[in-house]
Amino acid sequence: MPIGIYPRTKEQIERATEQIMKCVEANKGRKQSKETIRKRSIAMKGKNKGEKHGRWKGGRITTSQGYIAVLKPEHPSADKYGYVYEHRLVMEKHLDRYLKKGEIVHHIDDNRANNLIDNLVLFPTGGAHRKYHIELRRKQGRPIGRPIGSKDKKKRRKIGEYK
Numbered sequence: 001m002p003i004g005i006y007p008r009t010k011e012q013i014e015r016a017t018e019q020i021m022k023c024v025e026a027n028k029g030r031k032q033s034k035e036t037i038r039k040r041s042i043a044m045k046g047k048n049k050g051e052k053h054g055r056w057k058g059g060r061i062t063t064s065q066g067y068i069a070v071l072k073p074e075h076p077s078a079d080k081y082g083y084v085y086e087h088r089l090v091m092e093k094h095l096d097r098y099l100k101k102g103e104i105v106h107h108i109d110d111n112r113a114n115n116l117i118d119n120l121v122l123f124p125t126g127g128a129h130r131k132y133h134i135e136l137r138r139k140q141g142r143p144i145g146r147p148i149g150s151k152d153k154k155k156r157r158k159i160g161e162y163k
Helices: 010-026 034-044 086-095 126-140
Strands: 060-062 068-071 083-085 104-107 120-123
Touching (some): 010 034, 086 104, 086 120, 104 126, 120 126
Antiparallel strands (some): 068 083, 104 120
């Protein structure tokens, strides 16, 4: 029979995995050939995915921006890894429909981890969301954008900077 990878049934893979694990225990500390390592990796493929993985945390992650994302690979708005922002899921459940592409969910208290429906507001477009923040800055007496006529990069003021 030629050397190669052939489709195996689930029972064959489980049997092979058991045999390899017995060999691993028996040969603890000994070096293994590349062929043995290759066979073992084929037998173990997919065994530690998802819930079976040792570092599984229930399909919820916190992004570097502070948002909570939930694993929902079947969701139409899921990213390439299968995650959807929790605040969008909460708003969808409240509205009983999927959110449209341009709709923005805003956190009232600016706490991105607080996804209670009382803390969320839906804006139809990004422009409406931006307008809300401009009005909020005006009410607070905070500057909006850079000073008029300031072309020098060093003199430009960042949004929200006080002077």
